[in-house]
Structure formats: C-alpha cells, structure tokens
Amino acid sequence: MDVDSGLGLMAACYGAGALSSLLLARLSGRLALGVGHLAAFAGAVAGLGIALGVLLGAPGRTLTQPLPILFPFARLSLSVDGLSAYFLFVISLVAVAAALYGPAYLRAHSPDAGPARQAAQGFALNVFLGSMAFVCCADDALTFLFCWEGMTLASYVLVVSDDRDGENARAGLLYMVMAHGGTALLLVAFLILTERSGAFDFMALRAAARDLDPATRTTLFFLAFSGFAAKAGVVPLHVWLPRAHPAAPSHVSALMSGVMLKVAIYGILRFAFDLLAPVAGPLPFSWGWIVLFVGTISAVLGVLYALQQHDLKRLLAFHSVENIGIILIGVGLAMILWRQEGVGGALATVALTAALLHTVNHAAFKGLLFLGAGSVLCRTHVRNMEELGGLARRMPWTAGLFLLGAIAISALPPLNGFVSEWLTFQALLGSASRFHGPAGLVIVFAAAMLALTGGLAAACFVKAFGVTFLGRPRTSHAEHATEAPPSMIAAMVWLGAVCVALGVAPGYAMPLLDAPTATLLHGPVASAVVTARGPLVLSTALMPSGADATAISMTMVAALLLSLTAIAWILRRGLQPALHRAAPTWTCGMKPTSRFDYTATAFAKPLRLVFEALYHPRREVTRETAGTPYVLRRIHYAGEVVDLAETQVYHRVEREISALSQAIRARSTGRIYGYIGFVLGALFVALLLSELGR
Amino acid sequence: MTGERPLALVLLEMTLLVLAGPLVTGAIQKMKARLQCRQGAGVLQPYRDLTKLFRKGTVQADTASGLFRSIPVLVVAATVAAGAFVPVVRAGPPAFPLGDALMLLGLLALARFLTAVGALDAGGAFGGMGASREMTIAPLVEPVLMMVVFSTAIAAGTTELGALAAHRGTSWLLAWSAADFLGFAAMLLLLPAETGRIPVDNPDTHLELTMLHEGMLLEHSGPGLGCMVLASHTRQIVIVAVASALFFPVGPAGAGVVGVLVGAGAFAGKILALAIYLALVESSYAKLRLFRVPQYLGVGFVCALTALALRIL
Amino acid sequence: MAETLLWVLPLIPTVTALLMLTTRDRRVLSALDVSGSAILFALALVLAREVAVGGPRTLGVFRLDDVGLVFLLLLVVLTLAVSIYTVGWLEQALEVGNMKAEFLRSYFALVHAFVATMVVTVLADNLGILWIAMEGTTITSAVLIGYHGHHHGLEAAWKYIIVTTIGISFGLFGTVLIYAAAADVQGGAGAMSWSAIMKIAPTLHPGIVRIGFIFAMVGYGTKAGLAPMHLWLPDAHSQAPTPVSALLSGVLIKCALLGIIRFQTIAAAACGPAFPAQVLLIFGLISVVVATPFILAQRDIKRLLGYHSVEHVGIVALGLGFGGRVGTYGALLHVVNHGITKALAFFAAGTAIARYGSRDMRAIGGLLAVAPIGATLLMLAALSLAGVPPFSIFVSELMVLRAGIGQGHWIAIAIFLSMVVVIFAGLLHHVGVMAFGEPTATASREPEAWFPLAGMLLLAAIMILLGITLPGSFDGILQRATEVIVD
C-alpha cells in the first residue's frame, strides 16, 4: 500500500464508518453497527499499513500531509515521524481487535439496544479511533487539541452509551471534567508557545521553545505534563480511570485502557524530547526525576488498589494505572539520562526502549484481558468476581486466553510483559551504578518498587483468574455461561498471538523501535543497543561499566521451557499405567459446595492487612444469632477499601464547592430594590475607582 | 565476550541440580532429626517418595478444569529451567546468551503463579488459603531477593549469574566488603522464606491452618504430586545455589576437567553448609504467625537496602 | 442601492408587525412570521455583500460598518431560526395552554417590533438613536417577557423594565457627556454621530469622556447582563416565552455589547486604550466569577441558561479587555458563536420543558430515551457552551485566552480557566441528569415534531461549521471589524 496516500485512506475509512453508522441506523441498528465496525477495522488496517511503512521505511522518513486551511490564523498539517508512527502502530494493533470484537459483543451484551444507541456507538467508536490516530499524527497545536478533545468526547459518549444508568453518567462526568481540566492546562501550555511563535504548527513552536528561559521551559513542561497525566491516570489524578474504563463497553475499555492512555504518553514524550527540549545539553534536572517519582508511586499504588477490587473490569482498570507508572519509570529514566555526557546516550536508549516496548506490550495484554473480561461479562452479565467461578470449564478459550494475558501482565517469562520489565530493570541498574549518591539510591528504590509491583501483580491475577474461572460456579449466572462467539475469540487470539510473539522473539520487534528512538534521542537506536548481538538476543551492550553486559535470549529460554515441558509431560504420565479417577475435593469430609471456594475478598485479605496503612479498610460484620449469642445463624461481612486520593481530596473539594455555591445562591433575595442597589453601587464604585485610578 | 560454559556444561549443571535436589532435602531432614535427637529417615528418603509417587495412580477433583492436569508439568518445567541459569561447577557467562538472575527469579515466580492457580482450580478452602498466603509472602520476598542480587550486580555491571560469579572470582570472606556481609545476611534471612521452611513456612506439617506451600499441593496426587514435589526440591536447591553463586567463589573459570571436579566438590561443600544452616534455623526457631512474617522480611529488606546503599555511595 | 437598504431593513419587521395585526389565523400568522424573517435575512445578506465589498455605508443617522455587520448577521440568522422554531413551538404551547390563540397576533406583532428595534440599534450611527432604539427594545421585550401573564412573568417583566431602564438612563447620561465633549470640539448634530466623533476622538476632553464611558459602560452593561448589574437577567430570560428567550439571550444582550463597543472605541481614542480595557476586564472577570456558583447550584434549566449568558457576556468583555487584535477578534467571534449556541440551547430546553411540563432539571430525566434527537442537540449545545471542540465556542474562547496570555494577564487567565472548568463540570452534571436515566412518568412519549427540530438543526449546523472552520468571507468581516475597533 502506498504509504503517502495512507492517511487519507485511514481518515476516509473512519469518516465513512462514522457517517454510515449514523445514516444506516434508520434502516437497522445491527446493520449500522456492523458497517461501522467494519469501516473501523479497515481504518485500523490502514493505520497499521502507514505505521509499518514509516517505521520500516527509510530511516528518518517522515510523511507530512498539509490539511485544508480551516482557520485563517493557523496552518494545519499532519506529519507522521517515527514517534507518531510507533504510536499509530500501537493504536491500530488494538483497534483491529476491538473492531473485530465489537459487533458480536454489543449484540450479546445489550440485545435490547435501540437503533439510536447503536448508531451512537458505531459513530463514536469511529470518531474515537480516528481522533486517537490523528492526535499522534498532528503537526500543529490546533489539530492536536481538536483530536485530543474529540478523543475525550467520543470516549465519553461510549462510556455513557453502554447502560443508561446513573453509574455510567457519573463516571462519564468525572472523566469528562478531569479530562477537560487537563486539556485546559495543555491549552495554556500550547498558547504560551504559540504566543511566542505567532503560529500554531509544531515547527514554529520548536523554534519558539529554542530561546526559552529555563524557568518558563520547566513551567511549560509541568503544565503539559500535568495535563497529560490527568489523561494518563497518573496517581493522584487517576480517580476517574477506574470508574470510567469499566463503564464503557468492553472493547472500548480495551481501547481506553490499552491505547488512549498511551496517547497521553505520546504527548509527554513529544513535549519533553521534541517540542520543549533545549537545543543542546540534558533536559532540566527536575523533569526526569519527578516523572520517575510519579511513575513509581503510580505503579505501586495502582497495583495495591487493584488487589482489593472485586469488579473484574475495575481491577483491570487499576492495573492500567500501574502499567502507566511502569512506562513512566522508563520515560523518566530516559529524560534523566538523555544527553548526559559519557554513555548516558546508550542507557537513555535502553530506558526509552523499555518504555516504548512496555507501551505496546501493555496495549496487547491489557486489551486481551479486557476483551476476556468482556466475553465473561456478555455471557454472565456479572462483573463482580464473587458471583462468578467455574468458567474455565464453560468458556475454555476465554479462560486460556485470559490466563495468557494474566501471565503476561504479571511480567512472567516467557511472555512480553517480562521483556519490557527486564529492560526497565537493566536501565535502572545501569543508571544506578552511574549515579552515585542519593540519586542512585532513588533509582535503586524505584527498582525495588518495580519488583514489588511485579510480585503484587502476580498475586492479583492469581486472584482474578482463579476466582473468576476456577473452582465451582457461585451463581446461576456463571452456572449457565457458554463460550463467547467466534469473532470475539478471534479478536482475543489476535492479541494473545501478539503477546506471545513479543515475548518469545522480542528481538524482531526492535527494528520497530529504531525510528521512534532515533526521532526522540538522535542517539544510538534501539536495535543498536538492545539487539546488538543478533535479533534473538536481548542484551544491554554499550553498558556504562564497560564490563560484560547482560544478555538473555527469550527464544532460547522458551525453547528450553518447551523441551522441559515435553520431558515432564512424560514423567507426568507416570512410570507405569495406573488408574485415574475423579473424586470430590477434600473438604474435611463435608459435602463440597461452591461456598467452600475461596472468595476474592478472602484471597486478598492477608495483603489487605499487611498494607492496612494504605488502605484504611472499612468493614462491618453483622451477626444473626438464634436467641443465645452462642448459636450463630449467619454472619454478614461487608468490607471495602477506600481510595485515599478520592475520598480525601476529590470528594472533599466537590462537597466544599457545591456547599459554597448553595450558600451563595441562598443569599440572593429576589428583591428588586436590591437589584437596583447593585446597579447604583457598581456605577458609584466604578466612578470612584476611575477617579483613584488617575 | 566468549562464554566459559558451553551448552553441554549448562545442561549438565541443570541436570545435576535436579538430581541433587531431593538429596539436599533429605540431608536437611536428617540433620533436623539428629538435632531433635531422632533417628530420622534415611538421606535418600525423598527419592523413594518420588518414585512411589510416580508409580501411583491419580485422583483428581471433579470440579477441576482441564488446566489442572498440566499445572504440575509446567511448574516443574519452569523450576528446572530456572536451574539452567546458575553456575554450579564453573563461573563465567554461558557461551551463548540464555538467562540471567532476573529471568531465574521470573521463572520461579511463574512456577509459583501456576502452583497457586492450580491450587484454586480444585475449589475448596485449603487450596485457596494456601494460594492466598503464598501470594501474600511472595511479593514481599521477591523485591528483597532482587535487591540482594542488585547489590552484587551493580558492582559487576551485569545480572548474569555466571558473570557475577566470575566477577567475584575466588575472593573469599576476607575480601568481602561491608556490602557483601549485609547482602549475605539478607540472603540468609530470605533462604527459609524462599525454600518454604521455618520460620516462614513449615514443610512437614499438614495441619491446614499452618501450611502455605503444602496447602497448595493437597489436591494433587500421584505423578502430578510427584512433579510438584520434585519442583519444590529443585526450587530449594536452585535458591541455595544462587545464594552460593552470589557470595561464594564458584569453580574457577576456564579450568579443565580437574577444575570442574574441584568446582563440583566446592559446590557440594557450599550447599552442605547452607543446608546445615537451614536445618539449624528450622530446629531452633518456631514458625512465625503469618502477619509477623512481613516484619521478619522487613529486616531482610533493610539489610539489602543498606547493602545497596553502601555499594552506591 | 445599499443606502436605501439601510432604510428598508428596519422597515421590514415593522411592516410585518403591522400586518400581523390584520389577521387572527394562526397559519397566516406563522407564514407571515417566517416570510418576514426570511426577507429580512435575504436583504441583510445583500447588504452584507455590499458592505463587504464597498466598505461602510452611511445614510443620515444610519450607518453600517463591519462591526455592525457582525451583529446584523447574527440578528437576522437568529430571527429566521426563531421564526422556524416558533411554528412548531406554538403548537405545543397552545396545547399546554401557555399561549392563548386570541392573543397570538399581538405576540407576533410584538416580536417583530422587538426585532425592528434591534435592527435599528445595530444600524444606528447616531448615539442618540442607538439609545432610543435600545430603550425601545426594553419596552417591547418587557411586554413579551410578561406575556404569559402569570405573576412570575409579570414580576420578571417589572424587574426587567425597571432595572434596564435605569441602566439605559445611565447610558443616556454617558451619551450626553460624550456629546458634550464632542460638541466642544465641533458643535451641531454631527457631534452625536459615532463616525463623526471617532474622527475627532483624540481631541476630546479625556476627563469627561472617562466619566461618560463609565456611565455608558454601566448603563449598557446592565442591558448586556454584566455582573453585578445582571440580576434581572436570569429572571427575564427564564420567564419569557422560549423563542423570546432565545432572542433576548442570543441577540439583545449582544446589541448592548455593540453599544459598549461603540463607547469603548471613543474612550480608547480619547484617553488611551488602557482605561476602557481595564474597566471591561474587571467587569468581565466579575461576571464570569459571579455566574459560576449560580450555575452549579441551579435547578431551573432556563435560569441556568440565563446565568450562562452572564458568564459568556463576561467572556466577551474579557476578550475586549485583553484587547489587541486577537482579543477583539475573539470577542466578536464569541458574540456570534454564543448567540447561535445559546439560541440552540434555549430551543432544546424549550422542547424538553414542553415535553415534561416542568423546568426543574431534576424532574426532566431520561430525555435521551423519549427524544433522542432533541436530547442530543441539547447535549451538543451544552458541550459547546462549555467550550469543547469541535464546537464554535471553543475557537473564540481559544482566541480570548490567547489574547490574555499574549498580554500576560496571568491572574485573569487563572481565574477564567478555573471557573470555566468548574462551570463545565456543573453544566455537564445538569445535562447528564436530564439526558440519562429512566424517563420520568410525566414525560410525554410522542415522537419529536419536525418544525422545532428544523430550527434547531439549522443552528446546530452553523455551530459545528463555525467550530471546525472559519469561512474566508466571514473572517474578512471580522478582520475589518477588528481593525475598526482596535485602530
């Protein structure tokens, strides 16, 4: 496919999808849905084409596409450089799956949806995908902002479109407000630059940023960073995320968690390394360290809160907070190391590679997990794990793929999650031995926290998978579940395949990372550093210490595992033929029922107690006794963990503001002489002030 | 760089670990028995148990999914694979990139993950309880272990265990820096936790309320259980081997057959020493309450962090 | 040709108004209504082209320059939309009983008289005529506000007429002072025509002009609904019949703004641009801040929209206050954008109210379920009012913001932005309450009528169009208007 015409094609696909789903809805909602998703699929494929074309094309290749002049005061254009192409690639990767998954899911999940709703969903999905793709391709502030808000708006529509109950509306509201606040900050950051440059296109902004004084530069960066952080769900700006993402239809949740957050990462990278980067010398000291710190906090808190969720999709959403944190650790490290004299360059490349690789990895496995949760949801209509269980026997494909995703997200070999975390660790270690003094300690601490995060994630997904899919069904919903329709399975298989491929042969993915690393760092590219010893080997050559660098080969390890599994399987069959029978689980001789199965709450309880200080758990136990307190009829236990940021900050602020405005409103007596008095007073004061002003 | 350890050697070391695994357990049991003034079973008892298990038939929970049968296979495979990354008889990186300490820990974590999943598969309270507790302790142990690894890795500039051992060379206690001592102390604190022994876990008990790891094996039987048991033996020796590779000199790199034999002898000695340590700890301490374990590990964490700090500052 | 149009333009609504009195038939009245607005629209477009190519046209006390043109276009577009909307709205209103069939003709006559007065204000070059027409709008619209006859309406009408008349009399005082200052330099009736004054503005006595401007600012500001003189506004805009509310919020307060702009230019020329800019800035900020709590804690949807007008007038004032080409351009653009969006919002709200028979937003629930298109339009309008792209208001707010940043008014920017975000939250909350959830029992389930929708869709189309692009011709008008104001 001709790459240059690709952008037009992609835009055409998404546009056609949006319009057709609006127009066809009058005929039939299902048709509209189908056509809309088909167009989205085509658009995603086109996106993949463009991205690969640029990424694997001639080095430094950039395709630019001027847009018609919509506003007299701004020249709009699109441009796909290495970075844009990479994120476009990530977006399209998941978009393909989502478009494939969508129709069947929506039909199965809400069969009674009216055509208006289906039209809205088809329309919004296309707009959402399109605007996400074009945010990454924007080459001027205006296009960026438009697509950015379009992205927010479309996802908002999708969130509130799923069920028309108050919960979704509230979630959507919180989401919109925080996103809007973030956009406001971005707006200011952009406008300060545009005022200096007098134009909106990035080229002019770069030029304007070249002669900024350090203070302004840093202010601008943190304005932009907090704007993007609000979108990326960085702690403490994350509260909207675990509410909004689960509320959306599952394939949209996959997109929001897997991809939309990454667009914010794109923005951070674009600002830090491209728009605001000084002409020469390293980035200002504070940037990288703060990003690193924030990332670490997000990673740990995200997974800790995820541990205590019983809502499957909410749990996954919290894990997005964690993974964004991990990505930010890499990004922050790259910022710290960039252009440091010595071998900082190579290390920076390692760090950035880790971050970018984790970006695509997270997109893949988080997408997979959300789709899995979606097919559970559309078959059982239950999101609470405590009401599920025993699904592995009823939905084997979904279960298997979900397990795959769980292993991947827990950063366990031989899957892709491990690779990017390994690279992050290597970057951390390398820089730790480089920065002596407290800086090094901070980095090492980050490493320890990262390790903790990995362990907790594993615990969390043992719970998520075990309680949802294993044991006995706890309710009739789970009892009568059946396997999801093939198109949904296919979508999950696609993402699962990506996870395996990126895990077993990550070396082959490195060339994809060359373009972005080159665009941002102008230093050694990813494959020059990471796969220096051949595509099958991940290594951190050119490491600072000069000593023999670490090298691992995922492929070899996978092969080793495979062969050992084969051997073990023989062993498993036993040394001699022996009888094999099934019997009920041992429950001390009592007749086992589903009530014997460990619940999610119980599973997470020890960790809840260990980290009590962070959770502030709330529990109430009500006992029904038969007459005497010694005979218990039943005990009812209810407990929950509160998100500190949410309760301590957001709710408080919200209460204060509404109370204040209520009070102010109550003050107004609709008395006309009061009105007149205000007019007179205004005039009088104005006159006096003008006199004093002279 | 040219690797000192060709594929054959690596596989050899791996098999050696697998084979020697039960022996270590047996030795520890024997020493414990002695220390508790009992006769105790023979050192080879674990082998007998294993062969018996592999002959028996299997009883599987009727609620378990198809996954359940393959769990032991994957677990043992992952654990054994982890054994491939430890230098046993000869220091120095392998001739070809394979895996490093992080990969090793990752594979052990994978094994643990699968074990816990398997434990939940059968349903019933004990599996869940075991899994829950195991997955509570593990996330607390892993970071500390990693920091111990880092504390040596930062000096060597690599996380590949063979290279680490080579970097340490044959330097012995006298050549240790304060960081090494602290790191080693942390390692000693962690060993019982990682090998599932008192004071963190109690491998002998089958009293449901006290067991962690054993609880997860309850529903396994016959060859499946055999695999799980073998896996835990291997896991134990692998951890011990890591500890010895990190802190004690491994057979000199590039030495010939003699060197290998010397290395093997040295290895046996080191393993024995650490086994004695484990036996002593097990028979001189009581098992901790589950919620005291974090404090216990906290000590290890502090040691490791200090070790790192000393390396960096 | 163009000159004669200057006379004809105000006559058309007047004639239409008189024709209205000749019949009682509803269909005829509606037909007259629409056709009258259509003719006005067409002629205004002709005139617009004339002015766009041939520059400002003057005839006696009337003069149309590009500044006036911006407002004129807004006026005629909204008049047309209102007429189309009214056709459908009337049926609902007659069913509900808000309107009495026998009074219809007086209603239509008054509406067109109202439009006529507004046309005059836009065309007036003579500040005295401007004032007379402005007072004329007050009188006609006051009757319309009280039209429903229930005592809420009467109360609103009373407050409206009293307060705005006071304001306007201050405006007159300002006019008198400016005239006095001008008459010193160059006596005679010419001293009252804005264009003539502008020629000699730099020579005017700054002290008098200063006082005059403040009087005019407060006076016309009262009419424009700038805080703290805004208190009548939510009452009036909420009590008027919906089409009238749309005209009040969409056009009338903009005409008052035109008055302010006229005086601002004079003051800027006479005592330096800094002084009027400061005054506008302060009033603008006060308006934005004052509106916020009332928007958050509001229950009546039309009052909500009223307070929103206060906020947006404040934003326009901010734009003018930040000044510079960008700020002024943004302010003018915002005048148009807000006019159109607010009219749309009032229309959508009106249909919702008719459907539920209540204006309490907590009583209006599940609108999306019973009236998908209307609800969608309502949400679009709300999002646009909140300044979300790709809707028109985002662009103008962007420019206002840009001007502020360019001038370095950091505190103003901070206040402005935080208020905008808070208001966004409040507005979205209110709309969410109305749109989502299960429809309440009182809601009528009948399908949506097409005529009100047609009027709304027209406006929505313009709203989105102006959001994603700025046609060159329109931009040209705005550019020239900016030049007129800035230098």
Add this chain to the structure above:
Amino acid sequence: MSEEALHAVIDDLGALLLFTMILIVAAGQIYRAIYAVSAQSLLIALAAAVLATATGNTDLWVIAGVTLAVKAVALPWVLHWIVQRMDIRREIEPVIPIAATLALSVVIVVASFQLTTSLGPVRQAIAGNALPVGISLTLTGVLVMATRKTALTQMVGLFASENGIFFTAMAVTQGMPLIIEIGVILDVILAALVMTILVLRVRSTVDADVADLDRLRG
C-alpha cells in the same frame, strides 16, 4: 442675557432641583413625592426656557413645552390617578430609614462635586454646577428607587433621575438635537405606560404590589 448671568441662573435652578430631589428623598408620603417630581419637571422646563432665551435656540422652546406638558403635568397626573384608582397605602415604605437615605444622598452629592472638580480645565458650563448637579440628581433618583418598596415610588425615582439627565443635557450641551430629545421623551412615555400596565395587571391578578414580588431568586 450675558454668559455669566446665564450660568448664574442655571446654577440657581440646579440648586432648586437639588432641593426638590431632597424633598423626594425625604417625602414620607406618596403624594408629596409626586408633587415634588412635577415641581422638579417644572424647574426643568423653566431651565429650558431660560436657555432658549439665552441662546435663541428654538428647539429648546419645544423641549420646554413638551417637558412641561408631559413630565410636569401628564406623568404626575397618571401616578396620581393610579394611587387613587387602587387606593394603595399613602405611606412610603422605605427599605432603609429615610434618614439613612438622606445621608447617602448627601454622600452622592459631595462625591459628584468632587468628581467634576477633578476634571481640570473645561468650559464654564461643565465646570460650573450643572454637571455635578446633574450627576447627583440622576444618582439620587436611582437611590430613591433602590430604597423604596412600592412600585409607584420607584417610578417617581425613575422620573426624577430622568430629570437629572435632561437637566444635564440642556445645561451642559445647550440642548441635544431635537429629534433625539423627542425620541427620549417618547421612550419615557412608553416606558411609563408599560409600567403602569404592569402595576395594574399585577394588582388585578395577584393583589400585591409588583415591586414586592420576590418569587424569582437565585
């Protein structure tokens, strides 16, 4: 008549106007207020006549006549008629004590004089008392509206402040163009008409004073 004499006369008239305004503020009874307003309008007409003779501007004669007819006779009569038509209480109901209102009006007068003295060198007509008197008349009229509860007194205040503007217009600018003046007066008449209608309708529908309604708030 000479320039100085003219200004002297105008200033005296201004003083008288201020006095009538004080009467309006102090009036405890609706009738007094109405009479004071008509007296005030009479003085305005007088001022117009004086200016007309002084400047020979015939427009001013017309204005004088119209003012006399409309503001001095018609409007007060209408107010009077309303009061009698629906026998509302004769007492004025102040929001704040009349004494306080008086104090405020004094403040206004002083402030407006201060305001104009700070103008610097300008023509005598402005430098003289005409402008400050005009300002204080206008503001005080509004002050009356802001401190009275009944609709009628508010109308009275409105007319009073209109008078202030008229006086300023004439005294400071020797009269605005005739058409403007006429238009202004027309507007005033229409406004008065609408207000009257409103008052009567409210009185007839809900038996209350329109200025007392306060259902719409917040």
